Amino acid sequence: MAHLTMARKLEVTATWLDDDGRGVGDAGGRQVHVADLLPGERAEVVIEHQSPHRPQSWAQISARTSPLARDRVPPGCPAAGACGGCTWQHLAYPAQLAAKRARLVRLLGDAVPSVGPVTPSPSPWGYRNKGKYVVGAGRDGLVLGAHAPRSHRVVETLGCKVVAPVIDDVARLVRRAADRAGLVAYDERGRAGELRYVVIRADATGGALVVLVVTSACRADALDAAAEAIAGHRAVRGVVAMTNDRADGAIVTADTRVLRGAGALVEDLGGATVEVGAVEFLQVHRDQARALYARVVALALDGLPAGARVADVYAGLGGIALALARAGAHVTAIEAEPAAVAALGRAAAAAGLAERITAVAGDAASLAAAASGASLAAIVVDPPRKGLSAAALAAVVAAAPRRVVYVACGPEALARDLRALAAAGYVAGPAEAFDLMPGTPEVETVVALTRPAG
Ligand SMILES: C[S@@+](CC[C@H](N)C(=O)[O-])C[C@H]1O[C@@H](n2cnc3c(N)ncnc32)[C@H](O)[C@@H]1O
DSSP states (O other), rough: TTTSSSEEEEEEEEOOOOTTSEEEEEEEEEEEEEEOOOOTTTEEEEEEEEEEESSEEEEEEEESSSOOOTOOOOOSSSTTTSSSSTTTBBOOOOHHHHHHHHHHHHGGGGGGEEEEEOOOOOOOOSSBBBEEEEEEEETTTEEEEEEEEEESEEEEOOOOOBHHHHHHHHHHHHHHHHHTTOOOOOOOTTTTEEEEEEEEOTTSSEEEEEEEEEEETSSSHHHHHHHHHTTTTTEEEEEEEEEOOOSSSSOOSSOOEEEEOSEEEEETTTEEEEEEESOOOOSSSHHHHHHHHHHHHHHHHHTTTTTTEEESSTTTHHHHHHHHHTTTTTEEEEOOHHHHHHHHHHHHOOOTTTGGEEEEOOOOGGHHTTTOOOOEEEEEOOOOTTOOHHHHHHHHHHOOOOOOEESSHHHHHHHHHHHHHTTOOOOEEEEEEOOSSSSSSSSSEEEEEEOOOO
């Protein structure tokens, strides 16, 4: 490495955990990210890579020079470490919560006055209502798993403990059924094959929806044979085929057809019954999402009269919009995904909330048009990880609500957007955090901002 300017071997004590699960310690002003070193642990490490742009290095342990941290636990999943997911699984759950809070403190800085404790998941296991599997070819047939980090190799993830148990059970059947039907695993490099991904959703009653993501070259008879076998599982409510010939890594497309049974599961969201199909966004942790929505509603409607006009921007299937309407507000919900908007409209009608919810398919920036120019007392935004677009931020500021409640899965973008909202006169309250993804660095954050009167 021509740009290597520091010793290749040095001793490091980790003080915090990065998103990849590496312990980070300081070495003369340089941050050294060390694989399998937990905060509090010390080791002699060998530098493998140095950033040419920033004072950051990545290293492997050559010898441990301290006892293992008391918070170190054996990871629960067979593929932990290899599959690239759940990079914090080797840290005890209470320590994960503390590390998530520390991550928020570090990333949000002075954009919020304080960061509260992270509301824990009732259990760190079996919480995910959706499993996503990459399909690969193994020595003994198809493999259902995940790409190993920075590789096209598929690591089997059957036995994953973070998905609802029914998802793992159905995934094992899908693998057998697809194998027996002779479906050919898609090869990313050769861009050929039939079965690319399998997505399995589970509802609260233990029912499952199986989505087989295939190329347009997939043989219909083989696909049908696999679907027939999968539909025989007692938990499977439907099998859907989704065609995906894309080269950009996106798993989900809008091109779906039902092969067997139902095309959607039924979920209770904000007290209403919502159909969840193959493509719609749904928070992966049902119980924690419910707790989060309840808090968002309390913050958004605090001090507002019954019947206040509010907006839910980036509404998804409307978990927040439905809960706001049930609490008495009149809600404009904006969401880019038309299938989600249609499902939200049907759910609102079935729950007797149609009068209180206007669901609009469109970009977040079209807020004013969606609200038909009505004045909004509060706006909830729950954007994807990259945060608000400049146009969406401008639309929120132009609507000039007294209260903005920001729900974020990406703390970096949250910090940026909070600073922009502060520049527009909004004062941020404390950050409140919810753990919807134990075993990972992910944390869902809620911040209520108020525009002082006058
Ligand atoms: C983090 S999810 C939040 C969904 C919902 N609030 C919930 O809790 O289930 C973000 C949502 O924003 C939608 N979305 C992404 N970009 C958008 C845009 N430019 N305008 C409107 N919605 C968008 C996505 O389809 C997704 O449903």
